[in-house]
Amino acid sequence: MTTAVTEQPGLRTEFPFTLPRGYVDEDGRVHREGALRLATAKDELTAQAEPLVRQNGSYLTIYLIMRTLTRLGAVPVVDRFVVEHMFASDLAFLQDLYRRVNQLGHTEGEVACPRCEHRFLVDVAGEAAP
Numbered sequence: 001m002t003t004a005v006t007e008q009p010g011l012r013t014e015f016p017f018t019l020p021r022g023y024v025d026e027d028g029r030v031h032r033e034g035a036l037r038l039a040t041a042k043d044e045l046t047a048q049a050e051p052l053v054r055q056n057g058s059y060l061t062i063y064l065i066m067r068t069l070t071r072l073g074a075v076p077v078v079d080r081f082v083v084e085h086m087f088a089s090d091l092a093f094l095q096d097l098y099r100r101v102n103q104l105g106h107t108e109g110e111v112a113c114p115r116c117e118h119r120f121l122v123d124v125a126g127e128a129a130p
Contacts, residue, residue: 014035014038017036017093019086020089021087023085031075034071034072035070036094036097037068043064043067044064047067061091065083069094
């Protein structure tokens, strides 16, 4: 379930990523490449209104990720089942990516070289930072 968000010049609304491990489908295929779009107010409100989220707040993350994932490998539909069956490390990666793009407005993170301690930005979604 996705909502169309129109790309505007200068406004980046979709963020490609590579999962650390990858979602393994029922046929054993691994899906690592995907894209997450910016969340809308409707995404947040709809997710919070879900009965399962109201019963168990931990499901909010599942619904927000499910609504904003525009693609995941060759998976035809990213639904609750898919997100629930991701490895915990991949879900944590997507949670962090969601937070970065929707709250911070970017996907870059500051890191330091372990040898020289030089600090620089890397794109945690897997792209080269501009």
